[in-house]
Amino acid sequence: MSEQERTPDERLPSQRGGQGEAIRVQRGMFGVGNGGDTSGYGGLVRTVRLPGASSRPYGGWFDEVADELEGALEEQGLVPENAIEKTVVDRGEITFHIAREHLPRVARTLRDDPALRFELCTGVSGVHFEGDKGRELHAVYHLRSITHNRLIRLEVSAPDSDPHVPSIVDVYPTNDWHERETYDFFGLIFDGHPALTRIFMPADWQGHPQRKDYPLGGIPVEYKGAQIPAPDQRRSYT
Amino acid sequence: MSTPRASARDTTEGTVYTVTGGDWDEIAEAAKRADDERIIVNMGPQHPSTHGVLRLILEIDGETVTEARCGIGYLHTGIEKNLEFRNWTQGTTFVTRMDYLTSFYNETAYCMGVERLLGIEDQVPDRATIVRVMLMELNRISSHLVCIATGGMELGATTIMIYGIRDREMILDLYELITGLRLNHAYIRPGGLAQDLPPGAVDAVREFVKKMRKNLPEYDKLATGNPIFKGRLQDVGYLDLAGCMALGATGPILRAAGLPHDLRKSQPYCGYETYDFDVPTADTCDSYGRFLIRLEEMRQSLRIVEQCLDRLEPGPVMVADKKIAWPAQLALGPDGLGNSLDHIKKIMGTSMEALIHHFKLVTEGFRVPPGQVYVAVESPKGELGVHVVSDGGTRPYRVHFRDPSFTNLQSMAAMCEGGQVADVIVAVASIDPVMGGVDR
Numbered sequence: 002m003s004e005q006e007r008t009p010d011e012r013l014p015s016q017r018g019g020q021g022e023a024i025r026v027q028r029g030m031f032g033v034g035n036g037g038d039t040s041g042y043g044g045l046v047r048t049v050r051l052p053g054a055s056s057r058p059y060g061g062w063f064d065e066v067a068d069e070l071e072g073a074l075e076e077q078g079l080v081p082e083n084a085i086e087k088t089v090v091d092r093g094e095i096t097f098h099i100a101r102e103h104l105p106r107v108a109r110t111l112r113d114d115p116a117l118r119f120e121l122c123t124g125v126s127g128v129h130f131e132g133d134k135g136r137e138l139h140a141v142y143h144l145r146s147i148t149h150n151r152l153i154r155l156e157v158s159a160p161d162s163d164p165h166v167p168s169i170v171d172v173y174p175t176n177d178w179h180e181r182e183t184y185d186f187f188g189l190i191f192d193g194h195p196a197l198t199r200i201f202m203p204a205d206w207q208g209h210p211q212r213k214d215y216p217l218g219g220i221p222v223e224y225k226g227a228q229i230p231a232p233d234q235r236r237s238y239t
Numbered sequence: 240m241s242t243p244r245a246s247a248r249d250t251t252e253g254t255v256y257t258v259t260g261g262d263w264d265e266i267a268e269a270a271k272r273a274d275d276e277r278i279i280v281n282m283g284p285q286h287p288s289t290h291g292v293l294r295l296i297l298e299i300d301g302e303t304v305t306e307a308r309c310g311i312g313y314l315h316t317g318i319e320k321n322l323e324f325r326n327w328t329q330g331t332t333f334v335t336r337m338d339y340l341t342s343f344y345n346e347t348a349y350c351m352g353v354e355r356l357l358g359i360e361d362q363v364p365d366r367a368t369i370v371r372v373m374l375m376e377l378n379r380i381s382s383h384l385v386c387i388a389t390g391g392m393e394l395g396a397t398t399i400m401i402y403g404i405r406d407r408e409m410i411l412d413l414y415e416l417i418t419g420l421r422l423n424h425a426y427i428r429p430g431g432l433a434q435d436l437p438p439g440a441v442d443a444v445r446e447f448v449k450k451m452r453k454n455l456p457e458y459d460k461l462a463t464g465n466p467i468f469k470g471r472l473q474d475v476g477y478l479d480l481a482g483c484m485a486l487g488a489t490g491p492i493l494r495a496a497g498l499p500h501d502l503r504k505s506q507p508y509c510g511y512e513t514y515d516f517d518v519p520t521a522d523t524c525d526s527y528g529r530f531l532i533r534l535e536e537m538r539q540s541l542r543i544v545e546q547c548l549d550r551l552e553p554g555p556v557m558v559a560d561k562k563i564a565w566p567a568q569l570a571l572g573p574d575g576l577g578n579s580l581d582h583i584k585k586i587m588g589t590s591m592e593a594l595i596h597h598f599k600l601v602t603e604g605f606r607v608p609p610g611q612v613y614v615a616v617e618s619p620k621g622e623l624g625v626h627v628v629s630d631g632g633t634r635p636y637r638v639h640f641r642d643p644s645f646t647n648l649q650s651m652a653a654m655c656e657g658g659q660v661a662d663v664i665v666a667v668a669s670i671d672p673v674m675g676g677v678d679r
Contacts, residue, residue, distance in 0.1 A: 024609070024630050031603065032632065049631045052610050091610050092355055120484050123615070124646065126626040126639035141626060143613050143641075147498070150505050154613060175487025178649050179641075186319075201312035201678060211320050211637075232324045238603040239632035 021053035021089070025132040032239040054087035062151060063095045069116040070097070070107070079106065096154040101166050104157050105193075108169045111144055111153075119144035119153065122169070124179030127187035131213045137161040138189050142169075142176075159189065168194040186211035277305075282663065292674040295651075295667070299660055307655040307663065309648055314678040322638045326604030327353050328565065330635060332425040337640055338676025339422055340385055343378040344618040345676075346427035347371050349638070351508065352614040352627035353429040356607045359558055366554040367431035368509050373444070373547035374417070374426070375509075375616075376540040380451070381410040382619035382671075383533040387458065390530070390668035394471050399461055406454050409447050416440055419576060431557035434569045441548055448541050448548075455541075458534055472527035476654040476666030479524045486650045490621025490643055491536070492670065495521045495528035502617040514543050526669035536619070563605050566597040604633040620644050620671055642676040 027049055030042035058064050067088060071081040084103035089096040099107050111119040121144070128139040136158035145152050159166050168191035170176050180191040181200040188209035191197055199206060208215050219231030229235075247256050247269070254269065282295040294310030318333050325333065334349045335342040354360050388403025411421045417440050418426035418433075426433050462468045478488065480496040493500055501518040503511040519535035521528030557564040566586075570579035586594040609631040615624040621643030630636040647670050654666040 021609075027631070049609055092358070092612055094612060096611075121487060121489075123487065123613075123622060123624050123641045126637075126641070128611075128628055128637045141611070141639075143624060143626070145622075147500050147505070152506070152613070152615075154611075173487070174485045175646060175649065178645065182645075199312075201315040203312075210317065217317075217320060217324050232321070235324075237324075237634070239630075239634060 021051040022130070022133050022136070023048045023050050024130045025049050027239075033236065052089055052091040055090040059088065059090045059095060062149075063090060066095070066117065066151065066153060067097075069114060070110065073110045073114045073117070074107070077106065077110070079103065094152070094154060096156050098156050098158075101157045101159055104155070105167050105169055105172060107155065108142075108144075108172045111155075112172055117146065118148040119146045119151075121145040121147060122173035122175055125176060125183050127183040127189055127211065129187055129212045129214075133158070135160050138164050138166075138187060140166050140183060140189055164188055165190050165192050167192050168197075170194055185209065188212065280660075282660075292678070293648075293667075293672065295663065297655075297660065297663065302659050302661075304655050304658055304660055304663060307652045309651055311645075311648070311674070311677055314674040316679065318679050319638055319640065322635050324634065326633050327429055327607060327635060328604060330638065331428055332423075334638075334640070335423045335425050336675065337679050338618070338620070338623075338642055338644060338673045340382045340673050341378055341618045341620065341623070341676070342423055343371070343374045343427065344616055344623050345640070346424065347375060347509070348614055348616045348618075348623050348625045348640075349627070350427050350429045351616070352612050352625045352638075353607065355612045355614060356610060356627060356629050357429070357563065357605075358608075359430065359560065359563065362558045362560065363431055364555045364557070365550075366435075366552065367556040369547050369550050370432055370436060370556065371427055372509050372511070372514070373544055374414075376543045376547070377410050377413060377444075377447075379540045379619045380537045381407045383537050384410075386533060386619075386668070386671040387462075387530065390665075390671075391462065391468075393664050393668055394468070396462070396468065399458070402454070402457055402461065406451060409450065413440075413443055413447055416443055428557070428565065430560070430563045431555070433565070435556050436551075441551060444544065445548055448545055451537075451541055455534070455538060463531070463534070469527060471661075471665055472525065472530060472669075473523070474525050474527075475658065475662045476526040476529075476669045477524050478650055478654050482650065482653055486653060487646045488621065488650050490617075490619065490647065491529045491532045492647055492650065493621065494519065494532050496524045497522040502615055502622060506615070508614075508616060514546050516540075516543050526665050529669045533619075561596070562600070566593075566600050606631060606633055607635075615641075618643055620673070620676075621647060640676075640679060642679065644670075644672045644674075644676040645679075648672045648677055 027047045029038040029045055030040040031038055059067060074081045074084055084100055084107055086098040086100055089098070111117045123143045123145060126141045128141060130137055130139060138159045138161060140157050142155040143152060144155065157166055166189055168180055170180060177195070178200060180194050181197060183189050184191060184197050185199040185201050186209055198204065202210065217233040219233065221228050221230045247254055256269065278299050280297045280299055282297050292313040296308040296310060297304050298306040318337055322330050322333050330349055331346050334345040337345050354363060384403040384407040388400045391399030391403070414424065415421050417436055418424040478492060478496065480498055483493045483496050489500070497520055499518045499520045504518055516539045519532050519539070521531055567578040567582045569576050572580065586597050607629040609629050611626065611628040613624055613626050615622050622641070623643055624641035626639040626641070627635060628637040651667060651670060655663045
């Protein structure tokens with residue numbers, strides 16, 4: 002699509018209000034942890050933030066979905082601001098950050114409301130933001146509407162100290178295995194799941210392997226006479 | 240007296256018999272002694288996916304399956320975790336190994352995710368996109384061929400298997416010619432391709448399309464109208480539209496339920512909106528409908544491959560941005576494929592800045608601005624979605640693959656329960672699960 006073809010709303014980037022969540026602090030120029038930054042900028046300290054909340058208009062059909070969702074939640078006697086913590090429009094995708102206790106209601110509304118009709122859930126993906134204090138564990142859902150040909154993202158978060166998120170298996174049965182996977186790898190407990198057991202790791206496995214505090218593991222290997230350290234021990238630049 | 244083929248051992252859950260075929264007398268005896276008719280069977284291996292990596296747990300009452308469950312995780316290799324310890328470019332080497340029968344889809348979806356995060360989707364050269372589409376469609380044919388071949392083999396129709404593997408071999412030869420490898424390629428890279436098509440590749444693909452056009456009707460002759468084949472597949476593995484939606488089943492399973500949902504049409508990527516092809520559907524909701532759809536999709540893929548060949552124009556296959564593009568062009572040297580001698584001469588002899596740039600990009604990689612994206616492509620098995628999260632570093636912060644095999648395999652219970660034991664084999668084959676993708 003060329004610039005001229007777009008409507009004015011779509012051409013304007015939606016306004017950013019407020020800052021995004023801080024997820025980590027970058028130190029130095031190159032992000033090497035073990036010294037060796039000889040650039041002279043080794044003392045740089047920079048906070049890395051995710052894209053922040055957007056304010057209206059979001060552009061394109063995003064506003065329509067947001068209006069419909071807010072309207073439908075109001076009809077059910079819910080204050081939309083309580084359920085939808087913030088809305089982020091970034092890289093042409095829209096993300097609704099949902100308060101975890103309202104997730105099942107929001108998911109059901111998104112599925113059943115004729116103007117929304119997100120029939121297909123593509124599962125849940127866990128993300129562990131160690132640096133996002135108080136909301137370390139994120140569960141990310143992508144919902145697809147075949148009727149309206151749209152895709153949105155829901156994101157809920159839970160602190161490490163209370164890793165509970167309501168299950169939406171009774172709204173989207175497909176999430177059965179997906180929630181088991183996220184539980185297995187991140188330790189997120191989906192309350193209300195019919196049988197929340199490990200799915201990939203053995204039943205007696207200790208820990209949740211895809212959390213950031215879980216080491217990758219590995220052993221050094223010899224290659225052409227040199228010792229190559231395990232992947233998580235190698236020099237890295239982040 | 241014959242040696243017992245069914246050895247028994249006692250466990251905490253009851254007596255476990257290991258049956259290796261032939262003699263069922265002991266099982267029948269034991270079943271008679273037991274106070275209920277219920278037998279729990281670990282079925283298989285019968286599908287190539289079930290050799291040690293997929294466990295089918297069936298509760299049977301006579302010949303009827305009353306409960307069916309999958310045990311998965313035996314092929315979990317931690318690819319998603321490993322990606323977080325490699326730079327963005329190295330990621331393709333890992334993702335290509337997830338669903339190893341649809342490796343180009345994994346690579347393309349991952350690279351499209353990285354490109355969207357970088358904001359360079361529009362800068363990927365046309366030639367690279369066309370080659371991606373061509374390889375993906377060839378990949379669709381080879382994946383469907385494996386599905387049909389192994390599905391036939393499980394029914395005892397070994398001719399279909401031989402035919403399928405024979406035709407797939409031609410595609411693997413094309414992969415080998417183009418990428419150097421037959422199964423796991425790491426050929427598609429963030430920003431474009433690892434290298435251009437080699438000389439002769441276009442002619443070889445054209446030759447293949449011609450041969451494949453001739454071979455495809457053989458499957459029709461062998462199977463489509465075959466009464467035994469139809470008898471085994473029709474009305475087996477039934478899953479209607481409501482079931483597909485609830486269970487998230489996509490791909491041929493969904494299209495066999497009558498919904499022409501194909502991401503190539505509904506959410507076109509890689510310029511699919513400019514190609515001329517049809518989305519086949521069936522309204523039978525069964526394994527036979529899925530078979531017919533796969534067959535027709537191969538025909539449509541051949542059409543797309545031909546259109547790709549007609550569109551190929553000489554040009555770059557990597558973004559122009561030197562901060563993202565791999566610094567060296569690969570060239571064939573006396574010791575195999577590696578950095579071209581010209582490039583080495585330049586960085587070692589004439590330009591210190593080029594050397595620094597090469598060193599930084601290769602050891603450190605490029606940085607990707609923080610954020611998250613979800614990119615989905617229509618793989619032969621359904622919606623392959625990739626959720627990529629960046630924290631602004633040189634490595635992915637989190638990559639999650641929504642593999643269609645994983646989601647579709649969930650529908651096994653819905654398809655099999657209440658049916659016959661023999662139909663489980665057909666139903667699982669019609670799902671086309673690849674455990675490399677399921678377990679990742």
